[in-house]
Amino acid sequence: MAARAFTAIVGGYAAAAAFVSLLARIAPIDRAEATIWAMTLSFLVYAGLLLWAFHETRLARVTGVIWGLAFGSAGCLWLLGPAL
Amino acid sequence: MSKAASNAATGVRQSMAWIHGWLGLLAGWILFAMFLTGTASYFRPEITRWMQPEMDLRPVTAATAADTAVAHLQKVAPTAEQWFIYLPDARTTATRIFIRERPNPDPNAKPAPRRDELRLDPATGEEVTARDTRGGEHFYRFHFQLQIPHPWGRWLAGLCAMAMLTAIISGVITHKRIFVDFFTLRWSKGQRSWLDAHNASAVIALPFHAMIAYTGLITLVAMYMPWPIQANYKDPATFEKAVFGAEPDAEASGRLAALTPVAPLIARASQEWGGGAPATMVVRYPNDAAATVTLFQNSRDRLNARGGSIVFSGVDGRRLSTSPPPGPAAETSGVMLGLHMGSFAGPVLRWTYFLLGLAGTAMVGTGLMLWTVKRKRPGAAPFFGIRLAERLNVGAIACLPAGMAAFLLANRLLPATLPARGDIEVSIMFWVWFGLAALACVRPIRRAWTETLAIAAAAFLALPLVNALTTDRGFVRSFANGDWLFAAFDLAMLATGALLGFAAWRTTQKSSRPARKPRTAPRGASALREAVDAH
Numbered sequence: 001m002a003a004r005a006f007t008a009i010v011g012g013y014a015a016a017a018a019f020v021s022l023l024a025r026i027a028p029i030d031r032a033e034a035t036i037w038a039m040t041l042s043f044l045v046y047a048g049l050l051l052w053a054f055h056e057t058r059l060a061r062v063t064g065v066i067w068g069l070a071f072g073s074a075g076c077l078w079l080l081g082p083a084l
Numbered sequence: 085m086s087k088a089a090s091n092a093a094t095g096v097r098q099s100m101a102w103i104h105g106w107l108g109l110l111a112g113w114i115l116f117a118m119f120l121t122g123t124a125s126y127f128r129p130e131i132t133r134w135m136q137p138e139m140d141l142r143p144v145t146a147a148t149a150a151d152t153a154v155a156h157l158q159k160v161a162p163t164a165e166q167w168f169i170y171l172p173d174a175r176t177t178a179t180r181i182f183i184r185e186r187p188n189p190d191p192n193a194k195p196a197p198r199r200d201e202l203r204l205d206p207a208t209g210e211e212v213t214a215r216d217t218r219g220g221e222h223f224y225r226f227h228f229q230l231q232i233p234h235p236w237g238r239w240l241a242g243l244c245a246m247a248m249l250t251a252i253i254s255g256v257i258t259h260k261r262i263f264v265d266f267f268t269l270r271w272s273k274g275q276r277s278w279l280d281a282h283n284a285s286a287v288i289a290l291p292f293h294a295m296i297a298y299t300g301l302i303t304l305v306a307m308y309m310p311w312p313i314q315a316n317y318k319d320p321a322t323f324e325k326a327v328f329g330a331e332p333d334a335e336a337s338g339r340l341a342a343l344t345p346v347a348p349l350i351a352r353a354s355q356e357w358g359g360g361a362p363a364t365m366v367v368r369y370p371n372d373a374a375a376t377v378t379l380f381q382n383s384r385d386r387l388n389a390r391g392g393s394i395v396f397s398g399v400d401g402r403r404l405s406t407s408p409p410p411g412p413a414a415e416t417s418g419v420m421l422g423l424h425m426g427s428f429a430g431p432v433l434r435w436t437y438f439l440l441g442l443a444g445t446a447m448v449g450t451g452l453m454l455w456t457v458k459r460k461r462p463g464a465a466p467f468f469g470i471r472l473a474e475r476l477n478v479g480a481i482a483c484l485p486a487g488m489a490a491f492l493l494a495n496r497l498l499p500a501t502l503p504a505r506g507d508i509e510v511s512i513m514f515w516v517w518f519g520l521a522a523l524a525c526v527r528p529i530r531r532a533w534t535e536t537l538a539i540a541a542a543a544f545l546a547l548p549l550v551n552a553l554t555t556d557r558g559f560v561r562s563f564a565n566g567d568w569l570f571a572a573f574d575l576a577m578l579a580t581g582a583l584l585g586f587a588a589w590r591t592t593q594k595s596s597r598p599a600r601k602p603r604t605a606p607r608g609a610s611a612l613r614e615a616v617d618a619h
Contacts, residue, residue, distance in 0.1 A: 020309075024312035024316055025315040025316055031316050031323075031326070032327050032411070032413075032414070034312075035316050036327070036411075036416075037413040038315075039306075039309045039310075039312050040302060040420070042305075042312070043246065043249060043301045043302075043308075046246065047246070047249050050246075050250050051100070051103060054102070055096065055099040055100070082314070082315065082316055082317055083315075083316045083317070
C-alpha cells in the first residue's frame with residue numbers, strides 16, 4: 001500500500017507535470033497559450049492518474065505506467081530543450 | 085448492459101468508493117477548516133470593517149483617492165523607489181499605501197527596515213488610526229496558508245485541494261442515483277441520515293464544489309505546476325512578459341522632474357478599459373525624470389480576475405505600454421481565478437457564494453461524520469482509529485467555529501491600544517480552537533459534542549451583545565441609522581449561533597433514542613460501500 005500511495009501521489013504528480021509539460025512543448029500553438037493550457041489542465045491529468053493508481057489492482061502495472069510516463073516525458077523534454 | 089460490463093462498472097464503483105472514503109477522511113479535517121474560513125472570506129472587507137468599528141469612512145471616486153494618497157506620499161516619501169497605492173472601492177473604504185525605499189548606495193549599510201502598510205482616509209489623505217487587527221485578511225490567509233510557514237502551508241492546502249478534486253470525481257462515479265439523492269433526506273436514522281445529508285449537501289451544490297476545488301488549485305498554479313513554463317522558456321521572465329506585459333525596468337535618472345497629476349491618467353485608463361476602474365497604482369521613481377505610473381484594472385466588474393495594466397510616463401503622462409490582450413488560455417485561467425474569488429459578485433450573488441460555501445463545509449463535515457458512524461459496530465468498543473477520528477471531528481467541526489467566534493470577541497474585548505493586539509487576536513483563535521479540542525478529549529464523546537457545540541453557539545450569540553456594549557454601533561443604533569453592514573453582521577452572528585445551538589440540542593436528543601435497525605436491506609451505493617468497508 002505504501003508503494004502504491006507513493007507512486008500515486010509523488011509519481012502521479014511527476015507524471016502529470018512531465019506529460020503536460022511535454023504537450024506544452026510540442027503543441028503547435030502560441031508558446032504562452034500552450035504553457036497556460038498545460039498548467040490549467042495538469043490537475044485533471046493528476047486527478048485521473050491518482051484514481052487509476054488506486055483502481056488498478058496490478059501494482060507492477062501502476063508503477064510501470066506512471067513512472068514510465070514521468071521518466072519518458074521528462075526524457076523527451078530533456079532531449080528537446082526549452083523552445084525559447 | 086452485458087454481465088461483464090456490469091461487473092466492471094461495479095468494480096469501478098467499489099474502488100472509487102474506497103478512494104473517496106479515504107481521501108475524504110485524510111484531507112477532511114483540513115478541508116473543513118479551509119472551506120469554513122474560505123467561505124467567511126467572501127466577506128473579507130466587511131469583516132475587516134466590522135473589526136475596526138471606529139473607522140467609518142465615506143466612499144469617494146478613485147481619482148480623488150489617488151490624488152489624496154499621492155499628496156500624502158509627496159509629504160512623507162518624495163524620493164522612494166516605489167509607491168504602491170491600493171485604491172478603495174465601495175466595499176473597502178480605506179486607501180492602503182505601501183512605500184518601498186531606495187536601497188542605500190553604501191553596500192555595507194544595513195538595509196532600511198521594511199515600512200508598514202498604512203491606511204488613509206481617501207477623502208483627506210490623512211492616516212487613519214484604528215485598532216490594530218488582521219481583520220478578514222486573517223481568515224482569507226488561513227484558508228490557503230493554514231498558519232504554517234511558507235511555502236509548506238500552501239503546499240499542504242494544495243494537496244488537500246487536489247484530494248478534494250479527486251474525491252469529487254470518485255464521489256460522482258460511486259454515485260448511482262444522483263438525481264434521486266437530491267431529494268432524499270431522512271432525519272434521525274443514524275448512518276442513513278448522515279449519508280443522506282452528505283449526498284444532499286454534495287449534490288445540491290456539486291458544480292460549485294467541483295469549480296471551487298479546481299479553481300482553488302488554479303489560484304496558485306504558478307507555484308504548484310510551474311513545469312510547463314520550464315519546458316518552454318529558458319527564463320520564466322520571458323513567459324511573464326508575454327502574458328502580463330513588460331514591467332517598467334528603467335533605472336532612476338537622478339534628474340528631478342515633477343510627478344504628473346494622476347487623476348487624468350485614471351480617467352484615460354478607465355476610458356481604455358470601457359469604464360473599468362483601477363484597483364492599484366504603482367509609482368516608480370516618483371519625482372525623477374524616469375518616473376512611471378502603472379495602473380492595474382480591478383476585478384470587480386469582470387469575470388476575468390486578471391485585469392489589464394497600463395504604464396504611463398510619470399513626467400508627461402504619455403502612455404508607454406499596455407499588457408497584451410489575453411489569449412483563450414489566459415482568459416480561461418483568469419476567469420477561473422475570478423470564479424474562485426467571486427470579487428465580481430454583487431450582494432445577491434455574494435450571499436449565494438456564501439451559502440454554497442456553507443453547503444461545501446456541510447458536505448465535508450457530514451462526510452467526516454459518516455466515516456466514523458458507519459464504522460462503529462453496535463456493542464463493540466470502537467478501535468483506536470475510530471476514536472481518533474471522532475475526536476478530530478469534534479476538534480474541526482465544533483471547535484473551529486468556537487475559535488473563529490473567539491477571534492471576533494477578542495477584537496472587541498482587548499484594549500484598542502494594546503501593543504501587537506492584531507497578533508494576539510490571532511493567537512486567541514488558535515488557543516481557543518485547539519484548547520477546546522484538547523479539553524473535549526477528556527469528555528465522553530457525546531458530551532464532548534454537546535458541550536463544544538454549546539460553547540461555540542454561546543460565543544456567537546454573545547457577539548451582538550458584546551458589540552453593543554463596547555462600540556456605539558450596536559444593533560438598535562445600526563438598524564436605526566441604516567448601517568447595514570453592522571446590522572447584517574449582528575444578524576449573521578445570531579443565525580450562526582442559533583444553528584450551532586440547534587446542533588448542540590440535536591446531540592442531546594439522539595442519545596435518548598434507541599438504536600434502530602434498518603427496516604429494509606440497504607440498497608444501492610450504501611450497500612456497495614458497506615460491502616467495501618467489510619474488507
